[in-house]
Amino acid sequence: MPFGLSNRVKEIAPSPTLAIDTKTKQMIAEGVDVINLSVGEPDFNTPKPACDAAVEAIYCGFTKYTAVPGIVELRKAIAEKLERENGVTYSPDEIIVSSGGKHSLYNIFVAIINPGDEVIVPAPYWVSYPEMIRLVGGVPVIVETDESTGFKVTPEMLSAAITEKTKALVLNTPSNPTGAVYSPDEIRALAKVIEQHEFYVISDEIYEKLLYDAEHLSSAAVSEGMKKRTLLVNGFSKAFSMTGWRMGYVAGDRAIIKAMTSFQSQTTSNPVSISQKAAIAALNSFDPEMVTEFRRRRDFVLRRLEEMPLIRCIEPQGAFYAFPNIADILGKSYNGQTIDSSDTLAELLLTESKIALVPGSGFGAPNNIRISYATSMANLEKAMDRLESFLKNVR
Numbered sequence: 001m002p003f004g005l006s007n008r009v010k011e012i013a014p015s016p017t018l019a020i021d022t023k024t025k026q027m028i029a030e031g032v033d034v035i036n037l038s039v040g041e042p043d044f045n046t047p048k049p050a051c052d053a054a055v056e057a058i059y060c061g062f063t064k065y066t067a068v069p070g071i072v073e074l075r076k077a078i079a080e081k082l083e084r085e086n087g088v089t090y091s092p093d094e095i096i097v098s099s100g101g102k103h104s105l106y107n108i109f110v111a112i113i114n115p116g117d118e119v120i121v122p123a124p125y126w127v128s129y130p131e132m133i134r135l136v137g138g139v140p141v142i143v144e145t146d147e148s149t150g151f152k153v154t155p156e157m158l159s160a161a162i163t164e165k166t167k168a169l170v171l172n173t174p175s176n177p178t179g180a181v182y183s184p185d186e187i188r189a190l191a192k193v194i195e196q197h198e199f200y201v202i203s204d205e206i207y208e209k210l211l212y213d214a215e216h217l218s219s220a221a222v223s224e225g226m227k228k229r230t231l232l233v234n235g236f237s238k239a240f241s242m243t244g245w246r247m248g249y250v251a252g253d254r255a256i257i258k259a260m261t262s263f264q265s266q267t268t269s270n271p272v273s274i275s276q277k278a279a280i281a282a283l284n285s286f287d288p289e290m291v292t293e294f295r296r297r298r299d300f301v302l303r304r305l306e307e308m309p310l311i312r313c314i315e316p317q318g319a320f321y322a323f324p325n326i327a328d329i330l331g332k333s334y335n336g337q338t339i340d341s342s343d344t345l346a347e348l349l350l351t352e353s354k355i356a357l358v359p360g361s362g363f364g365a366p367n368n369i370r371i372s373y374a375t376s377m378a379n380l381e382k383a384m385d386r387l388e389s390f391l392k393n394v395r
């Protein structure tokens with residue numbers, strides 16, 4: 001390293017999910033039979049109308065710069081979707097499209113956080129929130145939750161975390177990594193607390209369509225007061241199996257969208273033109289079969305976990321993750337090696353049992369591990385057999 005790195009970048013922890021995924025893919029490339037339960041992407045194809053629209057865009061020469069926040073046609077289509085499915089009204093200039101939900105979130109933090117501002121992040125959290133907040137000089141205020149509240153913050157827990165420095169709350173429902181879904185009543189109860197204060201709600205709704213016996217209510221739809229405070233984040237990666245197309249968006253206050261657009265204009269410019277055309281077609285191509293299949297897999301994984309020793313798992317109501325508790329395993333050993341953390345457990349499962357899953361530590365939940373069931377039933381069956389025989393050998 002000839003001339004050193006910036007202090008800012010030195011402090012970033014790399015994404016643990018992507019690190020495991022990379023290691024797993026390397027093992028698979030070397031011919032090792034690893035089952036990958038670490039990925040956060042659906043194993044379905046992008047809907048055909050989206051692919052067709054992209055091909056047409058390429059051949060029609062729609063391959064140049066577009067308006068920075070995305071073409072009006074796409075922002076109108078998103079506004080219609082938000083009205084139709086979420087019951088909230090936005091105009092196209094209250095929407096900005098970026099290169100994936102992750103990019104949307106980072107742009108929000110840049111636009112609203114000053115150094116020292118606090119952002120309340122309920123744990124277990126998606127790995128990138130605290131890192132992004134720190135990157136822009138903000139202070140993540142972690143509110144721990146566990147199985148006793150279904151991994152959800154209660155109004156009391158939220159109240160206790162609010163200070164005069166609070167600038168925003170991150171609310172992710174359905175949740176990665178827990179699969180928890182706030183019911184409409186729970187969202188309304190949190191809104192009662194939030195409406196007494198002046199801070200933003202960054203509402204990450206990227207898994208909103210992947211629900212099992214649960215209902216999704218956007219914070220923005222609760223009241224005018226909540227709409228004013230909410231920056232609604234969504235994207236195409238999960239519901240439309242479009243992780244590689246990099247399409248995410250934010251709807252919210254016009255002035256913030258304008259500020260985000262200025263920032264985006266000086267950093268990444270418009271999101272990919274071809275992906276924008278695909279996204280318009282995708283909005284009307286959601287396949288409910290995906291939910292049926294994920295539910296089947298979720299039920300299977302839960303049933304198998306229930307039969308295993310030393311592990312317990314609450315029922316996820318959304319997304320495609322199970323988040324079992326492994327506290328009873330910690331301190332025990334496998335083949336003479338002490339399992340002192342969820343990281344050691346994940347490492348052993350990868351090297352000894354050839355199952356890749358993500359330790360809870362990166363999600364602020366050291367007593368849990370994340371299993372993604374976005375893989376085939378055949379893989380899940382094999383993986384659950386391997387996990388069970390591993391656990392039977394933990395002493």
Ligand SMILES: Cc1ncc(COP(=O)(O)O)c(C=O)c1O
Nearest residue numbers: 040100101102126176235237248
């Ligand atoms: C909770 C959550 N938010 C946002 C994202 C960002 O997704 P993308 O950048 O692919 O749109 C992810 C992806 O894993 C996620 O799990």
